[in-house]
Amino acid sequence: MIEAVGLTKRYGDKTAVYNLSFQVRPGTVTGFLGPNGSGKSTTMRMILGLDNPTSGQVTIGGHPYRKLQNAARQVGALLDAKAVHGGRSARSHLLCLAQLSGIPARRVDEVLGVVGLQDVAKKRSKGFSLGMGQRLGIAAALLGDPQVLLFDEPVNGLDPEGILWVRNLMKSLAAEGRTVFVSSHLMSEMALTAEHLIVIGRGQLLSDMSVKDFIAQNSAGFARVRTPDTEPQQREKLTAALTEAGGQVLPEADGGLRVTGLPLPRISDLAHGADVRLWELSPHQASLEEAYMRMTQGAVDYRSTIDQKEGLMQPLPPGAQPPAPVPGQGQPGWYAPPPPQQGGQPFAMPPGMPQGQPPAGPYGAPPAPGAPAPGQPNPYATEAPAGPQPPAQPSAPAHAPADPNKPEDAR
Numbered sequence: 580m581i582e583a584v585g586l587t588k589r590y591g592d593k594t595a596v597y598n599l600s601f602q603v604r605p606g607t608v609t610g611f612l613g614p615n616g617s618g619k620s621t622t623m624r625m626i627l628g629l630d631n632p633t634s635g636q637v638t639i640g641g642h643p644y645r646k647l648q649n650a651a652r653q654v655g656a657l658l659d660a661k662a663v664h665g666g667r668s669a670r671s672h673l674l675c676l677a678q679l680s681g682i683p684a685r686r687v688d689e690v691l692g693v694v695g696l697q698d699v700a701k702k703r704s705k706g707f708s709l710g711m712g713q714r715l716g717i718a719a720a721l722l723g724d725p726q727v728l729l730f731d732e733p734v735n736g737l738d739p740e741g742i743l744w745v746r747n748l749m750k751s752l753a754a755e756g757r758t759v760f761v762s763s764h765l766m767s768e769m770a771l772t773a774e775h776l777i778v779i780g781r782g783q784l785l786s787d788m789s790v791k792d793f794i795a796q797n798s799a800g801f802a803r804v805r806t807p808d809t810e811p812q813q814r815e816k817l818t819a820a821l822t823e824a825g826g827q828v829l830p831e832a833d834g835g836l837r838v839t840g841l842p843l844p845r846i847s848d849l850a851h852g853a854d855v856r857l858w859e860l861s862p863h864q865a866s867l868e869e870a871y872m873r874m875t876q877g878a879v880d881y882r883s884t885i886d887q888k889e890g891l892m893q894p895l896p897p898g899a900q901p902p903a904p905v906p907g908q909g910q911p912g913w914y915a916p917p918p919p920q921q922g923g924q925p926f927a928m929p930p931g932m933p934q935g936q937p938p939a940g941p942y943g944a945p946p947a948p949g950a951p952a953p954g955q956p957n958p959y960a961t962e963a964p965a966g967p968q969p970p971a972q973p974s975a976p977a978h979a980p981a982d983p984n985k986p987e988d989a990r
């Protein structure tokens with residue numbers, strides 16, 4: 580078991596981790612979530628004795644990492660897959676690690692097989708793709724057959740087959756009774772991999788509970804209602820009836836309505852009473868992604884802004900109208916932007932950006948699913964549980980070497 584008590588880390592006047600207390604238990608995969616710069620890697624480094632806490636402590640099986648006997652046989656970790664001597668082959672890299680910990684050479688070949696690198700075992704790792712590097716890092720973590728495993732974003736750079744493989748590996752390691760602590764930005768992946776979640780924001784604990792409870796506690800159930808597309812007046816009539824009955828009604832992008840505050844049978848009765856036909860009436864629960872976005876929305880350090888493209892536009896000829904944006908294609912006449920990633924931002928989020936409202940532009944961070952239209956209050960935001968208020972963090976990260984695969988590092 581990993582146990583942190585009052586764990587705090589300051590770098591000068593920067594508080595990276597503040598008063599963090601949690602336990603990571605054996606037998607389940609525990610996901611470690613938080614926005615960029617929230618302190619996940621710092622926490623993992625402290626667990627592994629690579630950084631000293633400013634105050635508090637963290638132990639593995641009751642002992643600080645540095646006091647563990649032959650730690651590599653007890654704890655395996657993937658922190659930075661690039662921390663490999665590029666001139667060495669995968670096999671000789673693992674052999675070096677094995678020799679340092681008294682692990683027999685045959686174990687190296689075993690783990691190379693487990694991660695699927697046996698055919699490239701003699702190739703220099705500097706020619707490895709990001710995904711191959713991740714697999715090599717995972718092999719190194721498994722080398723000592725440890726009971727406790729930490730993985731910092733293990734699926735980074737892996738293809739879908741690789742992601743599935745990591746998911747099954749994590750689950751099978753936990754099923755063997757090991758302690759498995761995994762950080763990730765991929766919420767959908769965490770929902771499929773982890774049973775328990777520890778969520779931090781600006782270095783502080785926001786949540787420590789099962790995935791099931793996390794979704795239940797942080798996401799409001801709602802009903803989705805749809806009236807015939809051809810008769811917009813039916814939609815208006817229904818909106819009026821539901822609002823009058825005390826429901827909150829939000830329009831959705833596809834013409835449907837998101838209704839909270841009224842049970843489904845009541846919505847049906849109200850529609851019937853108002854003589855409105857329904858094409859859809861369905862119960863919904865927000866996904867892990869939505870629950871996470873709701874919880875961490877106040878603790879995000881880096882947000883994209885609208886790309887104003889100032890100075891790039893050709894002056895319009897007198898009397899000409901600017902071109903209309905084409906949905907999904909950006910604005911005609913401009914350079915083609917990269918397509919927005921699902922749930923992410925296509926453009927790097929430079930440090931020091933204003934921390935106010937998220938942008939609503941075509942290239943900004945897309946609003947969370949079901950977010951209200953601009954100008955409307957967000958009833959979900961007001962329901963957020965009163966968690967600890969993270970300390971302000973005006974400064975931007977400046978410690979890590981640039982990693983073009985991480986959005987915050989593409990700066």
Ligand SMILES: Nc1ncnc2c1ncn2[C@@H]1O[C@H](COP(=O)(O)OP(=O)(O)OP(=O)(O)O)[C@@H](O)[C@H]1O
Pocket residue numbers: 590593594595613614615616617618619620621622975976977978985987
């Ligand atoms: N050695 C350091 N010196 C100064 N500041 C640091 C150092 N290490 C981390 N920080 C700061 O501490 C905060 C937490 O960083 P950390 O890398 O732990 O976050 P993270 O949650 O792992 O981020 P990401 O998800 O982007 O990898 C950041 O603001 C970072 O700039």
